[in-house]
Amino acid sequence: MVTPYNDKEEKSEQVRRMFNHIASGYDRINHLISWGMDRYWRNKAIELLQPYHPERILDIATGTADFAINIATQLPNLKHIDGIDISDEMLRIAAEKIRVEGLEHLIELKKADATELPFEDNEFDAVTIAFGLRNVDRIDVALAEAYRILKPGAPMLILELSEPTNGFLRAGYKFYAHKILPLLGRTLSLDKQAYKYLPESIGAVPQRKDLVSIMEKTGFVETFFRSISPGVVTIYLGMK
Numbered sequence: 001m002v003t004p005y006n007d008k009e010e011k012s013e014q015v016r017r018m019f020n021h022i023a024s025g026y027d028r029i030n031h032l033i034s035w036g037m038d039r040y041w042r043n044k045a046i047e048l049l050q051p052y053h054p055e056r057i058l059d060i061a062t063g064t065a066d067f068a069i070n071i072a073t074q075l076p077n078l079k080h081i082d083g084i085d086i087s088d089e090m091l092r093i094a095a096e097k098i099r100v101e102g103l104e105h106l107i108e109l110k111k112a113d114a115t116e117l118p119f120e121d122n123e124f125d126a127v128t129i130a131f132g133l134r135n136v137d138r139i140d141v142a143l144a145e146a147y148r149i150l151k152p153g154a155p156m157l158i159l160e161l162s163e164p165t166n167g168f169l170r171a172g173y174k175f176y177a178h179k180i181l182p183l184l185g186r187t188l189s190l191d192k193q194a195y196k197y198l199p200e201s202i203g204a205v206p207q208r209k210d211l212v213s214i215m216e217k218t219g220f221v222e223t224f225f226r227s228i229s230p231g232v233v234t235i236y237l238g239m240k
Contacts, residue, residue, distance in 0.1 A: 021191040023089035054125035061132025065094035084112040134205035164231035
């Protein structure tokens with residue numbers, strides 16, 4: 001299992017510690033290392049949610065609430081978003097961003113783990129997780145929990161970083177991810193290990209057909225994935 005600090009703590013505790021360390025510069029660094037494409041990726045994912053007109057959404061690993069805020073401003077039928085995360089510092093920054101955007105009436109934040117959701121069965125019209133699945137300790141358990149709290153016929157949407165399948169692009173990606181990213185992390189971040197962990201965690205998470213297979217074993221149907229930009233990000237969707 002790939003973990004941020006490779007020590008004896010559980011992965012979830014290491015991830016919590018890492019995000020508490022990097023929270024203050026997280027948004028700025030994300031925009032820089034993705035060349036501003038992170039906004040585009042989130043918007044493409046939200047396009048796939050629009051046909052379902054969800055009224056209540058759970059955003060898992062909400063972080064600084066970028067995805068939750070994007071959803072709140074783009075889905076007209078939306079009545080409520082619950083955003084959960086395990087990092088106190090990420091949630092603190094998220095709360096301030098939500099206040100500045102005037103979205104307190106739509107977005108509610110909670111400290112919670114993806115593998116133990118504090119919600120009832122069949123409660124949500126959609127579940128989302130953006131760039132957070134690779135940080136989850138047990139992906140199968142997290143997917144089962146998401147499935148449990150979804151209403152029948154409701155979608156789960158996953159937006160996650162991935163490795164390109166094209167050989168030439170894959171080589172370029174690996175150079176950037178394993179050489180440039182750690183260098184940028186050492187320069188820009190308070191936690192040098194965090195941006196070494198990033199490409200390692202991308203390589204370790206199940207991708208494309210492998211992740212779809214896990215979703216289907218959980219019970220999701222009508223599953224599919226869509227790779228974008230070109231293959232460095234993949235969107236997954238499945239129905240309960």
